[in-house]
Amino acid sequence: MSGTVIDALTYWARTVPDQPAIDFAGDVVTYRELDTWADGVAEDLTARGVRVGDRVSFLGVNSLEWCAAALGAMKVGAISAPFNQRMLAGELTTLVEDCEPTVVYCDSALRSRLDEVHATRGTFTIAEFEHDVRPLRTGTHAAFRAPLTEQSDPTAIVFTSGTTGKPKGVVFTHATIAGEMHEWALMEPIEQNGLRPLLVLPLFTAAGIIWGISRTTLHGGTLLLQPGFDPESALRVMIEGRATTLTGPPILFEQISRVPGFTDADLSHLTTAHVGGARVPSALVGQWLARGVQLRQIYGQTEIGGSATAMPRHEAADHPDKCGFGGIFTRIRVVAADGTDCTRGEVGEILLRGPGMMPGYWRNEDATRSALIDGWLHTGDLGKLDENGYLTFVDRLKDMIISGGLNISPAEIEQVINRLPGVEEVAVISVPDAKFGETPAAIVKKVEGLTEADIVAHCNDNLADYKVPRYVVFVDGALPRMASGKISKRDLRDTYSDVPQTYPKVR
Structure with missing residues (x-):
């Protein structure tokens, strides 16, 4: 498979x-306008010293300017490395130290x-979407001569906790x-120029910059x-724009189904509705199936590129807990602790390989060696395969x-709480939340004089606000x-499974 996102943008x-x-x-914004706009951004980035292989980062909410800046960076041959706009300065510093961007675009x-x-890390130039990208939309720009790149060259870095x-x-x-988009195009046929994804998730995620901007541009x-x-x-x-595709966690579909008018909505144009991140409740499947x-x-x-497998349409209603058997080019294994393949129905670690599999983590050889072994991605997730090879996700x-x-990484929150004077032991676990699906709860060994409000304020x-625990339990x-000496989170999850029912929210 050859070609780049920019090749497609120029073609369309x-x-x-x-x-x-x-x-x-x-x-x-049309394809002609977007291509010209990206040309202007590429000229601006070149003037700022950005060259092939340099990193360009983005910090801001979803916007047209964000998209134009990302495509402009791709035209230069730079590597787009977006940041979560909800992160605070300390968290952003870690990412800046890691990817060393030449330019960072941001919301004012x-x-x-x-x-x-x-x-403290003044090695990059700051540019603003409103002042440095928006004016380029209406300008006249010569076609930017994108440099030739190898297919193995990095074009994006997506940070994951x-x-x-x-x-x-x-x-x-x-x-x-x-390769990832070619595989999915074979499995999910799309009419030429007919792909119309509805994207409500942030652009800094793989759902945004890869499955939103890149996939749509390629098609x-x-x-x-x-x-x-x-x-x-x-x-x-979704209705007025005749969206063809919507992907997200179950909570997204649940909240849409509660909107007045949903039960009468014509959604016949929505041909693909993928749900990931958590199991899909059967009742929710029924609500959408009625539409x-x-x-x-x-x-x-x-x-693995974002998505590795989806349940076939004709079987999804009967097996809402299963995730399919892989793609045309994507393979799945479930292995035991010794690396041998599990028998059907036996729970083990999920291993994947396919065209969207990463070559590695950016400047993190240890993590890459741990994740990529003998050509397989070790996911760190538990699952099982049935007699027909269908995958069921079990736990993380x-x-x-x-x-x-x-x-949200529990370890990151634990590290922050552990910095409070007197804190000796803390564990962060997931508890159910009606709005967000899951939310962090901090289980803390009691410290004299330390209150729930102190922990929330410190966090x-x-x-970032979405990482701050909504429950704090002192024990x-x-x-x-x-036996290894590690805190047993499984025991904590069992003991505190009723936290939302027995403890008040602290924020």
Whole structure:
């Protein structure tokens, strides 16, 4: 598989110049306009010293400017390395130290955070979406001569939280993006220029920059981009924009189904509805099936390109807990602790390989060696295969919390709380949440004089808001431990499974 996202952008700008490329809450930019806009960004980046292989980062909410900046960076041959706009200065510093961007684009409202990072790590230039990208939309720009690149060259880094608490940068190459999208195009046929994904998730995720911007551009489709997730707006745009694809965690589909008018909505144009990140409740499947939409469980990780497998349409209703058997080119194994393949129905670690598999983590050889072994991605997730080879996801070995579709590392929160004077033991676990699906709960060995409010305030000062625990539980005595000496989170989850019912929310 050859070619790049920029090759596709140039092609569609010539062949369907007036085709809407992105519809951002009613503000539409065509392929001709988007290509020219990206040319202007590429010129600006070149003037700022950006060259092939340099990193360009983005810090901001979903916007047309964000998209144009990312495509401009790709035109230069730079590596797009987006940041989560909810991160605070300390968290951003870690990412800046890791990927060493030459330029960071940001929303004006977030400039102060970057200024704080720049004060100690002043190796990058700050540019603003409003002042440096938006004016280029209406300018006249010569076609930028994109440099020739190898298919194995990195083009994007997507940071994902790890169990160690430090984010890891998943590398996407031109080949992994093209290969992943080619495989899914074979499995999920798309009419030429007919792909119309509704994207309500953040652009800094793989769902955004890879499955939103890159996939839509490769197919010459129209990205129905929203500033964020609002259930009423999502349903309205889904209907009026005749969206063909919607992907997200179950909570997204649940909240849309509660919007007045959902039960009468014509959703016949929504041909693909993939649900990942958590199991799909049977009742939710029934609600969407009544509208003619089959919710299909998917499984994957950013490290495999995002999605590795989806339940076939004709079987999804009967098996809402299963995730399919892989793709045309994607393979699945489930192995025991000794590396041997599990028998059918036996729980083990899920291993994957396929065209979207990362070549490794950015500047993290140890993590790469642990994840990629003998050509297989070791996911750290538990699952089982049935007699027909269908995968059922069982649990996360990594204890990751997925709250509202965003990954939260318990270890990162634990590290922050452990810095409070007097704290000796703390464990963060996932508990159910009606709004976000899951939310963090901090189990802390009692410290004299330390209150729940103290912990929340300390976390607010050091973590993005979505990572701050919604429950804090103080316990007398030591936390349970395994024979290895590690805190037993399984015992804690069993003991505190009723936290939302027995403890008040602290925020």
